[in-house]
Structures are given as C-alpha cells and as structure tokens.
Amino acid sequence: MINLRLANERDCQRYLDWRNDPVVRESAFESSPIEFKTHKVWFLGKLESPESILYVVELDNSAIGQVRFEIDDEVAEVNYSIDENYRGKRLASSMMSCAIEKLLMKNRNVKSVVAKVKQGNLPSMKVFENLSFTKKDCKNQEDYSVFELQTNF
Numbered sequence: 001m002i003n004l005r006l007a008n009e010r011d012c013q014r015y016l017d018w019r020n021d022p023v024v025r026e027s028a029f030e031s032s033p034i035e036f037k038t039h040k041v042w043f044l045g046k047l048e049s050p051e052s053i054l055y056v057v058e059l060d061n062s063a064i065g066q067v068r069f070e071i072d073d074e075v076a077e078v079n080y081s082i083d084e085n086y087r088g089k090r091l092a093s094s095m096m097s098c099a100i101e102k103l104l105m106k107n108r109n110v111k112s113v114v115a116k117v118k119q120g121n122l123p124s125m126k127v128f129e130n131l132s133f134t135k136k137d138c139k140n141q142e143d144y145s146v147f148e149l150q151t152n153f
C-alpha cells in the first residue's frame, strides 16, 4: 500500500540518487548532474523552508519516489519522480493523488496545483490528465506544458 511521509535529513542521499537518475535529469529544466555538497545545502534548505513540502512515497515500507510542492501564496507547484525500479507499474497517478490530498489537508490556503511538464514526457502528461488537471494555453512556450488543478471547490 502507498504511504507518504515527510522527508527528513536521512533522505539526503536518496534524493540525490533520484535527482541524478538520467530519466529524472532529462525531465528537469536544469539537467546537469549535481554533486553531494551542493545537493546537501539545497536539500537541508528545502527541509527548513516553510514554502516547501517534501513527501517520500513508500510502498510496503520501501521508498519508491518523491513528491515535492513549492508553495507560493495560493499556488503549489509540484515536482515528482519514481525510483527507476518502480516505474512503469502505473503507480504515479495514485501517488500524485495521495500527495495532493495530503497537501490540501495540511495547507488549506492552496487553491491550485500546477506542474510544468517538458514536451515528450508522456507518462507525466498522462498522470495529470488522469487527475483532471487542465492543460493551460501558454503562448510562446514550446518546450513544456503547464497543467493546473483548481482545488477550491
């Protein structure tokens, strides 16, 4: 069963491994590999930041992925990934759905969740379509699509 918990300092190396995975790098806007020292500063900063919520996704007590929300006022931008050993098992939509539910329970100010998905990232686009996100029309924006879910219903 899928379970989400908040990330902690002991997840630092795990997050770096996930971040440096070639498929994750390809999906990212800054795609060069990250070194541990740089990552650690970033990661500890995120754990401290009130604007960042980092969930580790577990399946039968194994960490299988992460969902991170960056909150700016009423908008939460989402970043997520699944460990390469657990991809392709159709876990992503339910993991994202659980994460959004948890976010909204914790953070009642959030009125919309947005995601920027690079063109060609078909599994991720499918996830947001499955969860009824709307693909927004962004003029002059060719390298990624923006998906949005209004949550104030």
Ligand SMILES: CC(C)(COP(=O)(O)OP(=O)(O)OC[C@H]1O[C@@H](n2cnc3c(N)ncnc32)[C@H](O)[C@@H]1OP(=O)(O)O)[C@@H](O)C(=O)NCCC(=O)NCCS
Binding pocket: 023, 024, 027, 079, 080, 081, 082, 083, 086, 087, 088, 089, 090, 091, 092, 093, 115, 116, 117, 118, 121, 122, 123, 124, 126, 127, 130
């Ligand atoms: C994005 C990511 C989390 C998706 O997880 P996944 O395990 O690969 O995806 P799933 O197996 O859950 O599949 C997701 C959906 O995409 C569909 N899908 C998979 N490959 C597809 C393809 N090539 N074309 C179209 N749809 C596809 C699946 O059928 C599924 O839809 P369904 O549940 O309606 O059947 C994972 O690929 C990942 O970690 N990628 C790198 C990081 C990343 O891209 N993050 C998102 C940034 S916006």
